[in-house]
Amino acid sequence: MAFVDELNLHIVAGRGGNGVVRFLHTKGKDKAGPSGGDGGNGGAVYAAGSRSRHSLVDYKHVKELRAKGGGDGGRNSLHGKSGEDLVLSFPVGTVIKNLSTGEEVSIEEEGTPVLLLKGGMGGLGNEHFKSSVNRTPKEWTPGKPGEEADFFIELRLLADLGLVGLPNAGKTNFLNTVTKAKGKVADYPFTTLEPNLGDMYGYIVADIPGLIEGASEGKGLGHAFLRHIRRTRMLAHLISLEHKDPTVPYTTVRNELERYLPAGEAGSESLADKDELVILTKRDLVDEKTVERQMKKMKKLNSRVYAVSILDDKAVKELVDELVKILRTKKK
Numbered sequence: 001m002a003f004v005d006e007l008n009l010h011i012v013a014g015r016g017g018n019g020v021v022r023f024l025h026t027k028g029k030d031k032a033g034p035s036g037g038d039g040g041n042g043g044a045v046y047a048a049g050s051r052s053r054h055s056l057v058d059y060k061h062v063k064e065l066r067a068k069g070g071g072d073g074g075r076n077s078l079h080g081k082s083g084e085d086l087v088l089s090f091p092v093g094t095v096i097k098n099l100s101t102g103e104e105v106s107i108e109e110e111g112t113p114v115l116l117l118k119g120g121m122g123g124l125g126n127e128h129f130k131s132s133v134n135r136t137p138k139e140w141t142p143g144k145p146g147e148e149a150d151f152f153i154e155l156r157l158l159a160d161l162g163l164v165g166l167p168n169a170g171k172t173n174f175l176n177t178v179t180k181a182k183g184k185v186a187d188y189p190f191t192t193l194e195p196n197l198g199d200m201y202g203y204i205v206a207d208i209p210g211l212i213e214g215a216s217e218g219k220g221l222g223h224a225f226l227r228h229i230r231r232t233r234m235l236a237h238l239i240s241l242e243h244k245d246p247t248v249p250y251t252t253v254r255n256e257l258e259r260y261l262p263a264g265e266a267g268s269e270s271l272a273d274k275d276e277l278v279i280l281t282k283r284d285l286v287d288e289k290t291v292e293r294q295m296k297k298m299k300k301l302n303s304r305v306y307a308v309s310i311l312d313d314k315a316v317k318e319l320v321d322e323l324v325k326i327l328r329t330k331k332k
């Protein structure tokens, strides 16, 4: 699943149709009265959330989008057709900033279109200009242009479960197994350079790469992906059982997260608000006694600890069932 993070778009709402000059024609009277209709309003532009989209890739090669203009007015006071609104669909978690006004719109849920740009009003037909002194007005007004602006659009990943852990913990391998994602897995650190996403029974799982000591200060892949963690409902710490003491990598990663999402910082969610669990990986590399011992040690720091082997497909199905159960209890 490709993941496009941010882009710029120029968007233009539809222009209003023009008002027109027309006259009623009745028998014996050439100009019985003005009857020029108003122009239709131009189409507005809305943004709506979609849970089946996980990236901005559809807009990647688009530079400009336009809503339809309104039709001109017609005879017999006929209103011009309204221009069709343009409803743009974005993944839930997209933040859309109007660079002209500075206004920001955040797409938090599926559906519910939010207005980005108003269409231009249709112009007035000549029937509006009738008066006691002018029964055959020739005035009309043109439709107004629709609003337009440059937008900066950013997808702040909204995932249900974020996989964190040091390089080589097995995050991508886990993601590929529990979802249909096809992230690259290899035995060197920083294999994954951008977050991979997958769908686990309707829940979005994100592989958040590049966390090492110092990530919060920009080391490794640095901040680039830490910010996605803000928008993740629950975190799973993946720790390879190759480590002699799994609490060490856990603490390293947690410290970085804490530095990035400090507890109690006004106005922002802190790490303390996030639900976490621990998944010990590569269970096939150690004996069962070690698994038990390490789980016990980890449980002192986090009450929810699981151990799996992707290689041997051990305890994976049970863990997925458990994860789905936990995620179901969290509100969407």
Ligand SMILES: Nc1nc2c(ncn2[C@@H]2O[C@H](COP(=O)(O)OP(=O)(O)OP(=O)(O)O)[C@@H](O)[C@H]2O)c(=O)[nH]1
Pocket (backbone or CB within 6 Å): 165, 166, 167, 168, 169, 170, 171, 172, 173, 174, 184, 185, 186, 187, 188, 189, 190, 191, 192, 193, 209, 210, 281, 282, 283, 284, 285, 308, 309, 310, 311, 312
């Ligand atoms: N023995 C064993 N090896 C595993 C298991 N899961 C993953 N690995 C291996 O561990 C290595 C790293 O796996 P990845 O999934 O690429 O790890 P990652 O955490 O995504 O690593 P980065 O993307 O570099 O941060 C690969 O060589 C995998 O084959 C497992 O259950 N058992």
Ligand SMILES: [Mg+2]
Pocket (backbone or CB within 6 Å): 171, 172, 173, 184, 185, 191, 192, 207, 209
């Ligand atoms: Mg990876």
